[in-house]
Amino acid sequence: MTASIQPVILCGGGGTRLWPRSRRSKPKPFLPLLGERTLFQQALDRVADRAVFAPPIVVAGEGHIPVVREQGGSDLSIIAEPMGRNTAPAIALAAHRAAEGSVLLVCPSDHHIADEAAFGKAAQAAAALAQDGYLVSFGIEAVTPHTGYGYLRRGGALPGGFALDAFVEKPDRETAEQFLADGRYSWNGGIFAFGRERLLDELAAHRPEMARLTETAVAQGETDGQVFRPSEEAFAQIDGDSIDYAVMENTTKAAMVPVSMGWSDIGNWDALREARAGASSGPHELRDCSNAMVDSDGPRVSIVGLDDVIVVVDGDDILVTNARGAQGVGKLDGVSRG
């Protein structure tokens, strides 16, 4: 394959379950949650090889444009969403702005991928299938019976991947265990490859109003240096939807590329503790504890006698949770205060 791949980096999503570190003003993608680079920067790093990847198009909310500029390189194209309308309109904006004939590689900016080489190989395989007219999902190897992800069921073999038999909603525990035993199921991690025109055609077929409004929003948009601003008037009228619902579940040309790449969506503090192998940061003292993790921006945290606890200190907020509680952090009143 000689044509370069057009990365589309999506910076939506609040990461409220990682409050208080993740806040409305500086959400999850823009935090150095694992290592010194932020998750957004790591997403850019994965597509930094310009022999393979074109300079990325980043889609982010208007409020986060300053941090995107600060953390991203000067070769980025940035699309400022006037408001959130879920992934399908965000990807459509990027498709309209991308070069004709390009293959889009759509990546969330708030996931962690330990094995970048495996990511790169899967990206090339997915792009090749996309060039053959497929709408391709990354099928992330399911390593636990997780009930927090959608699943992809593979069908017949294709070059470098498989036909995509079914999109499956988040399962209950029993079903997730069956999926894991079955072997044909992967996690849907929200990473996709599409031929640009194929995607726009499918959107026009399955979500004609969304297709029309995103096209209008781009046609009436304005460029301000690195940043493109679609028309707020047109974009606001869109009935938001995910790319999964809007396109992937409706197309007859869905494919998947299986990949094992040390992926985590770092969906909550328990997942982040696992990705960090339990390592604490900030001043702390643990005594007679197991599975205790501290993440403090200053104050010293002393923990005595607990098994399974996560303590996060961010400014004037202190969060104390555990594996069970981590899912519920986003529902705290404190989160809505920012």
Add this chain to the structure above:
Amino acid sequence: MTASIQPVILCGGGGTRLWPRSRRSKPKPFLPLLGERTLFQQALDRVADRAVFAPPIVVAGEGHIPVVREQGGSDLSIIAEPMGRNTAPAIALAAHRAAEGSVLLVCPSDHHIADEAAFGKAAQAAAALAQDGYLVSFGIEAVTPHTGYGYLRRGGALPGGFALDAFVEKPDRETAEQFLADGRYSWNGGIFAFGRERLLDELAAHRPEMARLTETAVAQGETDGQVFRPSEEAFAQIDGDSIDYAVMENTTKAAMVPVSMGWSDIGNWDALREARAGASSGPHELRDCSNAMVDSDGPRVSIVGLDDVIVVVDGDDILVTNARGAQGVGKLDGVSRG
């Protein structure tokens, strides 16, 4: 009984297990841990009736004299210990400073007593026995098989109390359960009544060197307004010991007065949580928790998903512990930093 009772309030003990709220500079007795008054102030309040109690003698470390003056009334006599030498020398200093013929009522300053009327009644009964020549311990009703206290075994009946059959060291769990079932055992809460001369005679008999050195320390001491300072040179030579070991276990005239008065030594954060009935203080939000207590001096503490947790915020220190861990708080490195 017409003679008034001379309260002796002991302000030793660091309360390190209540760190970080209790610190070397302002330890447990001087904190408002339950209600608006500090534990020391509550100890004074219990003996405030001047028809029954003489103005108290307070024994405290030199470093805590300012806070004793600040929190205590102007009618106190204060003895400044140049260093800690345990309870027997502290009580001996107070005995030398007390009026001839008086009955001393020795009280720790860092306990909580919910039923003050029961305390007052027991104090009168103990003082009456002390006037008859007994060395009297308060025998606090054992309500759990606690392994953290010494126990008193009662013998034959005396007016208003019992002969004291045996002092028992902190028992193991099985023994503590036997004590509770037996019914003759009470907790030793460190509250005593002694005839002044009787106590000094017993000390001279069982700890002659300690008796001599405390007498010298007082004879060579200096009065500075409200504060009496014994000779540091003499006091420093004392081989410290508790009143239990030095006198109570050796006398043939030990008695006990049983009392049920809602007593707690607030020995650690778990005990304080119980005394507070689990009520939190400071900004907090509890979600999907049970038996969670917050004590914060400012930052907002959000807890999600935990059963049995105590979170204390004091300046730049955050403590997270539980029922099991509370005993070990005093062993944290943080405690030695103050």
